[in-house]
Amino acid sequence: MSIELDSPRSVATASGRLSQRALTTRQAIADRLFRISLVAATLVFVAIIGGLFVELVQGSWDSIVAFGPAFLWSSEWNPVTNHFGALPFIFGTVVSSAIAIAVAGVVGISAAVFLAEFAPRAVARPISFLIELLAAVPSVVFGLWGLFVLAPILGHVADPFLQRYFGFLPIFSGTIYGIGLLTAGLLLALMIVPTVAAIARDLILAVPNELREASISLGATRWETATRVVLPSARAGILGACVLALGRALGETIAVTMVIGNRPAISASLFAPAYTLSSVIANEFTEATSSLYLSALLELGLILFIISVAVNGIARLMMWSMLRAQGRRP
Amino acid sequence: MQTTIVTAKTVSTSTDIALSARSVSAWYGAKQAIRGVSLDFIKNSITAIMGPSGCGKTTFLRCLNRIHESALTARTSGEVLLDGVNIYDPEVNPVVTRRRIGMVFQRPNPFPTMSILENVIAGPRYTGMTKDPRELREIAEDALRRAAVYDEVADKLNSPALALSGGQQQRLCIARALALQPDVLLMDEPTSALDPLSTLKIEELMERLAADVTVIIVTHNLQQAARISHYTGFMLGDENRVGSVVEFGPTERIFTHPKDSRTEDYITGRFG
Amino acid sequence: MIAGDRLGSSRRVAGLAGVVLTGFCSALAAGLLILLLGYVVVQGWSAINPSFITQLPHPVGVSGGGVANGIVGTVIVVGLATLISVPIGVLTGLYLAVYGRGIAAELVRFLAEVLSGVPSIAIGLFAYTILVKPFAHFSALSAAFAFAVLMLPLMIRTSEEAVRGVPTSIREGALALGLPDYGGVMHVVLPAARPLIVTGLLLSIARVTGETAPLLFTAFGSQFWEVNPTNPMAVLALQIFTYAISPYDDWHRQAWGGALLLILAVLVLNIGARIALAGRTKKF
Numbered sequence: 001m002s003i004e005l006d007s008p009r010s011v012a013t014a015s016g017r018l019s020q021r022a023l024t025t026r027q028a029i030a031d032r033l034f035r036i037s038l039v040a041a042t043l044v045f046v047a048i049i050g051g052l053f054v055e056l057v058q059g060s061w062d063s064i065v066a067f068g069p070a071f072l073w074s075s076e077w078n079p080v081t082n083h084f085g086a087l088p089f090i091f092g093t094v095v096s097s098a099i100a101i102a103v104a105g106v107v108g109i110s111a112a113v114f115l116a117e118f119a120p121r122a123v124a125r126p127i128s129f130l131i132e133l134l135a136a137v138p139s140v141v142f143g144l145w146g147l148f149v150l151a152p153i154l155g156h157v158a159d160p161f162l163q164r165y166f167g168f169l170p171i172f173s174g175t176i177y178g179i180g181l182l183t184a185g186l187l188l189a190l191m192i193v194p195t196v197a198a199i200a201r202d203l204i205l206a207v208p209n210e211l212r213e214a215s216i217s218l219g220a221t222r223w224e225t226a227t228r229v230v231l232p233s234a235r236a237g238i239l240g241a242c243v244l245a246l247g248r249a250l251g252e253t254i255a256v257t258m259v260i261g262n263r264p265a266i267s268a269s270l271f272a273p274a275y276t277l278s279s280v281i282a283n284e285f286t287e288a289t290s291s292l293y294l295s296a297l298l299e300l301g302l303i304l305f306i307i308s309v310a311v312n313g314i315a316r317l318m319m320w321s322m323l324r325a326q327g328r329r330p
Numbered sequence: 331m332q333t334t335i336v337t338a339k340t341v342s343t344s345t346d347i348a349l350s351a352r353s354v355s356a357w358y359g360a361k362q363a364i365r366g367v368s369l370d371f372i373k374n375s376i377t378a379i380m381g382p383s384g385c386g387k388t389t390f391l392r393c394l395n396r397i398h399e400s401a402l403t404a405r406t407s408g409e410v411l412l413d414g415v416n417i418y419d420p421e422v423n424p425v426v427t428r429r430r431i432g433m434v435f436q437r438p439n440p441f442p443t444m445s446i447l448e449n450v451i452a453g454p455r456y457t458g459m460t461k462d463p464r465e466l467r468e469i470a471e472d473a474l475r476r477a478a479v480y481d482e483v484a485d486k487l488n489s490p491a492l493a494l495s496g497g498q499q500q501r502l503c504i505a506r507a508l509a510l511q512p513d514v515l516l517m518d519e520p521t522s523a524l525d526p527l528s529t530l531k532i533e534e535l536m537e538r539l540a541a542d543v544t545v546i547i548v549t550h551n552l553q554q555a556a557r558i559s560h561y562t563g564f565m566l567g568d569e570n571r572v573g574s575v576v577e578f579g580p581t582e583r584i585f586t587h588p589k590d591s592r593t594e595d596y597i598t599g600r601f602g
Numbered sequence: 603m604i605a606g607d608r609l610g611s612s613r614r615v616a617g618l619a620g621v622v623l624t625g626f627c628s629a630l631a632a633g634l635l636i637l638l639l640g641y642v643v644v645q646g647w648s649a650i651n652p653s654f655i656t657q658l659p660h661p662v663g664v665s666g667g668g669v670a671n672g673i674v675g676t677v678i679v680v681g682l683a684t685l686i687s688v689p690i691g692v693l694t695g696l697y698l699a700v701y702g703r704g705i706a707a708e709l710v711r712f713l714a715e716v717l718s719g720v721p722s723i724a725i726g727l728f729a730y731t732i733l734v735k736p737f738a739h740f741s742a743l744s745a746a747f748a749f750a751v752l753m754l755p756l757m758i759r760t761s762e763e764a765v766r767g768v769p770t771s772i773r774e775g776a777l778a779l780g781l782p783d784y785g786g787v788m789h790v791v792l793p794a795a796r797p798l799i800v801t802g803l804l805l806s807i808a809r810v811t812g813e814t815a816p817l818l819f820t821a822f823g824s825q826f827w828e829v830n831p832t833n834p835m836a837v838l839a840l841q842i843f844t845y846a847i848s849p850y851d852d853w854h855r856q857a858w859g860g861a862l863l864l865i866l867a868v869l870v871l872n873i874g875a876r877i878a879l880a881g882r883t884k885k886f
Contacts (some may be wrong), residue, residue, distance in 0.1 A: 007778065027782060027784075027785070028782075030782075030784050030785075031782040031783055031784040033617065033784075034783060034787070034788075035701075035783065037693055038693050038697035038700070038701065039697060039801075040693075041690050041694045042693070042694045042697045042710055044690050044694075045690055045691075045694045045710065045713070045714075045754060045758070046713060048690075048751055049713050049716070049717055051721070051732065052724070052725065052728045052751070055722065055727075055728050055732055056727060056728065058731070059727070059731050099762040106627070107627045107630060108627075108631070110624040110626075110627035110628070110809065111627045111628040111631050112625065112631075113624045113625035113819075114621070114625050114628045115628055118621050118624065118625070119625070125619075125634075127629070127632045129633050130631075130632040130636070131628075131631050131635070132630055133635060133869075134631065134632075134634075134635040134871070136808060136868050136869070136872050137635070137638065137639075137812070137814065137865065137868070138811070138812020138814070138861075138864055138868060139813070139814060139815075140639075140812065140839050140842050140843050140846075140861070140864070141638075141642060141812065141842070141861045141864060143843070143846065143855055144642075144842060144846045144858070145638050145641060145642070145713070145863050147846060147847075148846075148854070149638075149641055186774050190631075190634055193631050197628075198629060200690060217693060219612065220708070221613055221616075221617045222617060223616060223617030223618075223620040223621065224613070225775055226620075226621065230867075231776075244719070248717045248719075251719070251720070251721025251722070251723070251724070252721070253721065253722065253723045253814075253815035254814040254815050254843055258843070258846060258847060272738075273681040277707060278721055278723045280816070281723055281727065282723060282815055282818055285730075285819050285821070287703065294753050296728060298655040298731070300726045301723065302724075304721055304723070304724050305720060305721070305724045307722070308719050308720050309716050309719070309720065311719070312715065312716055312718075313716065315719075316712075316715050318693055326619030
């Protein structure tokens with residue numbers, strides 16, 4: 001214990017100047033307190049994450065016991081009869097996020113290629129800045145805009161157009177409401193485009209210049225170089241960025257709640273109103289009348305938590321593996 | 331457990347050896363950097379350690395105040411005796427040891443958020459030597475004078491340290507180390523980042539410092555070693571780039587009558 | 603030769619088309635932001651007046667009224683969240699930077715990354731189960747806790763990076779003076795790392811200032827003045843949501859006004875973060 005401390009006796013016997021070299025008791029205590037507080041803060045952080053998981057499991061236990069795994073594929077959601085199943089919400093979450101990542105993936109990666117490979121600095125900088133700013137806009141503002149601008153445009157212009165020419169497809173059939181799966185998916189796409197574009201751009205910029213020069217010297221055009229040499233070498237990381245963005249879309253709540261229509265039904269049409277895991281929690285949690293109802297909602301939260309952890313874990317692993325692969329190269 | 335070791339300077343009054351390295355070896359991870367280095371450093375003298383780059387001379391210097399071990403995966407073996415006490419003894423606190431063995435680095439590293447004065451008194455103030463502002467001010471002025479930089483900074487002690495020129499910054503760092511009144515001062519190529527004039531000023535002040543401090547300087551500059559040091563050690567890396575001492579002795583003899591042919595090759599410029 | 607030229611020109615056309623298409627995608631993303639911001643400004647500007655900022659909400663049917671309680675509530679909830687998360691976040695980041703070598707530290711880093719991907723609504727549920735349900739009472743404090751958890755991952759990461767970003771030579775300078783870990787970190791490393799830590803803090807605050815989902819069942823909202831954090835409280839983002847999904851035109855207008863205020867606040871925080879960062883680049 002006293003290794004770091006000078007005993008009082010030694011301080012007394014040593015010359016004055018030298019005794020001041022030793023750690024004083026106060027310094028030793030301060031140093032120890034410092035270490036303890038760092039470790040304590042870290043433990044608090046770990047405890048919070050542990051608590052988050054435990055509380056979600058505990059809160060949804062009634063529902064887990066009552067419905068078992070069938071909760072995942074039962075499509076009945078009836079607070080009156082106390083029968084709950086998550087399928088409509090899983091469906092809505094998956095489909096809206098799939099639309100989002102399909103659109104945001106194409107737009108985001110294209111924008112990244114343009115900004116990193118073709119745009120002059122004077123163009124790339126302001127556009128990059130704007131796209132990064134897009135990521136800072138609060139989700140409730142996206143929702144507001146989606147509800148009052150995007151939904152009417154889709155409902156009056158885009159959806160009727162799609163139905164007129166592609167109405168033979170089930171996904172473009174049925175009544176048009178303006179709000180619904182497609183609207184939610186497109187709004188989500190706008191929200192996650194910055195994630196895809198910013199990360200993909202950084203990854204593309206990190207591709208060594210020698211690769212580009214080698215490709216150009218073989219007679220490839222800049223476009224061919226970008227699409228056949230640069231993009232493939234950043235593929236794993238860009239895929240990781242897309243999975244990361246997908247994770248955002250899966251968990252997004254408020255904006256989706258405002259434009260998806262909030263109806264727990266599974267329909268083939270993308271124009272139909274739907275519901276997501278997060279939006280049903282947002283809408284019904286404070287109105288849940290029975291404890292089983294509340295527990296079922298908490299189980300939806302648990303599912304959401306597990307999905308997001310899995311998706312983010314995969315995304316991080318993909319990006320790590322790419323960085324490590326790059327790091328190995330000289 | 332009582333630990334009088336560190337402060338028991340009186341133990342070794344019979345000898346004039348200030349610091350003694352006994353078969354010091356050091357590793358970075360699995361890679362060995364130096365092997366079995368044993369050198370004695372005479373009290374109040376200047377010892378130069380020279381050798382081609384990569385011969386482990388800086389690593390050796392960093393073992394002398396136990397700063398080597400602060401790097402990730404770094405490891406040391408052997409003994410370093412300060413007044414007869416092994417500073418690698420488990421009972422010795424490296425933090426306290428470093429207050430007796432000051433260090434000046436290759437590039438000036440003044441603390442970026444502090445003023446000139448704050449930089450100089452950082453040691454005495456934060457190691458708890460004194461808190462009295464007047465005393466600290468006296469310590470600072472004394473240290474700045476000993477580092478031959480006082481006249482240049484006297485009227486701007488409260489301006490940022492980074493506003494100084496490179497040479498002034500390095501002398502400020504010397505003053506910062508001197509403020510703790512160390513017994514030994516380690517200098518790791520202190521002039522390699524400086525212009526000739528600044529180099530000259532630092533070499534001059536080193537001579538004066540040797541009146542009451544044991545100075546150990548690492549340099550790859552032969553002329554510098556010959557100009558300023560009383561003793562010189564020559565280190566060389568083997569085929570695996572593991573460094574060890576080839577020859578050690580009074581500077582004059584090393585440069586006029588080297589015993590080892592490799593030393594002769596080096597000082598006559600045949601390699602390195 | 604001729605065939606080669608043809609191939610060349612078709613390849614050139616493909617390249618040109620590619621550049622145009624990718625450029626269009628960039629312009630689309632940036633343009634939509636400008637459209638969105640422009641719409642919020644136009645709609646919001648007409649809703650903002652002195653009473654909007656200084657008055658309480660009026661009951662349905664009574665026109666006028668404002669979001670003053672929501673503005674104050676936002677400041678209280680975000681302020682409390684900052685007070686909770688700064689010590690935990692900065693100290694954990696410090697731990698990772700100073701002692702973070704082993705498996706345990708890697709695990710903490712991984713947890714921080716995982717937490718950054720957990721949906722805010724799940725974190726709201728957590729705050730509900732531990733701070734609302736046991737007391738059977740919605741409260742601003744539970745909202746602050748949820749926000750604090752949301753702030754942690756970014757704070758931990760930026761604090762660690764800030765401390766790691768302090769040059770080794772500076773850290774060794776402190777070490778060589780015989781400063782203990784505590785002294786070196788407090789007096790030398792932290793001051794040098796401060797601009798980046800402040801940047802991370804401002805970005806974390808910006809992130810939660812616009813956050814709405816966890817508020818639904820923590821702060822819950824209120825029509826009244828409320829400054830006691832153990833009571834339900836109005837928060838601007840929540841007010842916008844409530845007004846937006848209401849059937850009343852008057853409330854829709856207020857939602858746009860609130861959105862403009864919110865965007866301004868987030869923008870100011872983001873610009874502040876950039877300025878703090880610029881302060882750093884001058885230092886080294």
